[in-house]
Amino acid sequence: MKTKFINGVLGIVIALMLGAIVMWIQGYAPFETYTALFNYSLGSFYSFTTMLRNSVPLILTGLSASVAFASGPVNLGQPGQFLMGALLATIGGLYLDLPPILMIPILILLAMLGGALxxxxxxxxxxxxxxxxxxxTLxxxxxxxxxxxxAISYPLFDKEAYSPMTPAINPNGWLPEFGNFNTNIIVMILAFIAVWFISKKTVAGYEWRIAGQNSLFARLGGCEIDKNYLKVMLLTGALAGLAGGLVVMAGPHRFLKGLGANYAWDGVMIAMVANNGILATLLYGLFFSILQTGALxxxxxxxxxxxxxxxxxxxxxxxxxxxxxxxNILMDKIAVRRKAKEGLE
Amino acid sequence: MNVIIGLINGMITGATPILLAALGGTMTYYAGIFNIAMEGMMLGGAFFAVLGSYYFESWVVGILFAILGSLLMALIFILFSVKLKTDEFVTGVALNLFALGATTYMLRQIFGVKGAFASPGIVPIPDIDIPLLEDIPVLGQILSGHNLLVYVGLIATILCHYLIYKTRFGLRLRAAGYNTNCLDTSGVRSDRIRTISVILCGIFCGLAGSFLSLGYVTLFSENMSAGKGWISLAAIILVNGNPWGIALISLIFGFSDGLGLLLQQYLPSQFTSMVPYIATLIALYVYSSRKKKEKFS
Structure with missing residues (x-):
């Protein structure tokens, strides 16, 4: 845990320093640039809550990729699942008219359904x-x-708009906002807890992890590989779909062209850098959100x-x-050298 | 008749970038590298092609720049996956995203535009008319008058086939993928063979990229490789890396590309744009079911 943390922090510092060198060569001021970056994502309550809101799709697509990679399936379909989730939630939001207490959960379920499909x-x-x-999946x-x-250019097109987009969804399906604090964060945290619980505390999660590490061992041990495979695909698709639905419900309240473009591969990247760890995905998701929010x-x-x-x-x-x-290679080398020395003595 | 000729010409044009990128990818495929960075190498190549062609007013410099740009990506790939032994999949994905970010960034920094850069100052790669052949009625229209890189692709297919199956280097290349330890113990450093294979891949992807931005159209737009690198990867897997097989598969994808354009009269363009990707899925289905049969027979 400790080496992982040091490794992550070191990697980030090195990458930022490389970025600073590139900026310096081009005649920008690296220090001021990074100060502005972190100021715009952490400096005030407003920017902090904006950063949290932006982190939701990153973390959810990241979790989707992490769970998939850790369990075996190479699900690279987060961008597509994200879009289908967003589309289904938008359709629900356009044609349903229920009180918020029913509407919001139904739209969330629709989004997960879209991704899972x-x-x-x-x-x-x-x-x-x-x-x-x-x-x-690609x-x-x-x-x-x-x-x-x-879909947003023809059947769902908003006739008053100039570029492809749908009309705004029913306000009953908008996620409530307190100040600038959007409740999409609460939904994300619930999803995070659910994923953490499933993969750490249930038999299914254990079986998935084992299958991801050694599929043959899992099969000989009596796991139903095919059934588990499908379950993982459905769960990870639902997570990516949820990300799409929440973006629509929290942000523009409609499906715009290029909605998911920003999050396309970020989920996969976050999972990779987090080495498929669930908590690490959350942390790196937050950090990537800091970068992206501060970029403006x-x-x-x-x-x-x-x-x-x-x-x-x-x-x-x-x-x-x-x-x-x-x-790791370096550590092994040192260990081998030490052992060789001991052998000599 | 004209429709058919148009379709065939569209097929050849659509096939070329996929063919060139896939020929590059097949080098690393034989060397046992899981290389998914073709997409990024192509995109880097496409950007530098426009850069070279625009500033030096020459398509030759454009192609050279494309190869250099793509080689730069290849060198990053070599540094991480061959030297530092980073996971090839992670390296590939990160490199693709690096290419996307870097080209978008440079598009804005160098040309001062967002989205796409087009200018009459960009010199495209010329079309080649083949003497005598161009005078034959139908055949001439089909075989002559293509972009230079179309013919380069054809020659490259022949060369790749020769290189992989008939030369000492080809034998070592295949050995690097087939049995690394065996190659190493026979006194050939497999790392070096791998490095060469990635460099070759970079050169081919550079050519593919320059075709995208100086042949197919004469402009650079963000993410203009649009999944072509992934399709070329699918092509390699479908024929187990055989160059002539790759040429055939590329033509099928090129055909689906042309078919999509033709269908635009009847369907919304969003559906016709899906055709190459659906074709890939169908090809994958045929491949998998064939493989399944082999297993049971």
Missing amino acids: WSGLAGLMRLWFKMDEFIT MLNMIADFFTYW GMELITDVPREFIMVIQAVIVLVVVAGRGYF
Whole structure:
């Protein structure tokens, strides 16, 4: 735990320093830029709550990827599942009219259903036809992208809008907000606790983890691999779908073109950098949200384009993951050397 | 008739970037590297192609820049996955995102635009008319007058086939993937073979990228590789890396691309754009069911 933490912090510091060097070469002021970045994501109550709100889709798609990778299935379909979840929640929000106490849970369930349907499709392709989910989920991402684009351009199009988007959903389906504190965070925390409980405290979660580490051992031990596989796909799809639904319900309250574009691969990245750990996913999700929320401030104050953060994120992933692997090799080497010495004496 | 010729020409054009990227990917496939970074290498290549072509007013420099840009990505890949032994999958995903972020960032920094950069100053790669062949009625229309890189793709297919199956390097390349320890104990450093394979992959992906931004269209737009790297990966897996098989699969994907354009008269463009991805799923289905049969027979 301690080495993991040190490794993560070190990786982030190295990546930020590399970013600072690039900025310095281009004639920007690195220190002021990073100050602006953290000020705009942590500096005030407003920016802090905005950062929390933005972290919700990151953490949920991250959890989706983490649980999937840790249990075996290479579910790379978070972007597509996110979009289908958002679409189903939007449809519910447009055509249903219930009091908020019913409406909100129903929309949340619809969002999870949308994501689970899309990941379930990939899961069934694997179970029935042995098609690798690693490629099918990627292709389904593109298909979902075009499908939702069509849905908001034609059948659900808001006739008063100039670009593809749906009308606003029924206000009863909006997530309540206190000041700038959006309740999507509460939904996320509940989902986080549920995921943590399932994977740490239930038999199913244990079986998934074992299957992820050693599928043959799990099968010989009597786990139903196929059934578990489908369950994991459905759960992880539901998580990504939930992320999509919450974005619609908390943010623009409608489905806009390019809704999920910002979160497309972030979930997978967060899971990788967190080494599929559940708590680590939460922490890295928060950190990535700090970067992304602060990027706007960075652009406003020091003119560094906010796209720079995308580069920094990728560098963080590479440095932290490479560092983790290399750290272990280094430790092994030291241990071997020490043993060799002892042998000599 | 014209429709058919148009469809065939569309097929060839659509196939070229996938073919070039997949030929690069097949090198690493044989070397036993799970390389998913074609997407990022292509995108990097596409950006640098426009950069070189625009500033030096020459498509030759454009192609050279594309190869250099793609090689830069390849070197990062080598540093992490070959030297530092980082997980290849993680390296690939991070590199793809790095390419996406870096090209978007540079698009804004260098050209001062968001989304896409198009200018009459970008010199495209020329089309080549083949003498004599171009005079034959139908055949000439199909075989002649394509972009230079289409012919490069064809030659590259032949060369790759030769390189992989007929040369000493090809043998070592395949050995690196088949049995690393055996190669190492016979005195050839497998790491070096892997490094060369990634460099070759970078060169091919650079060519593919330059076709995207200087051949297919003459502009650079954000994320313009749009999943083509992933489709080329699917193509490699579907034919187990055989260059001629890759050419065939690329043509099928190219056909689905052209078919999508043709269908635009009847369907909303969002549905026709799905066609190549659905084609990939169908191809994967055929492949998997064939494999399943082999297992039981």
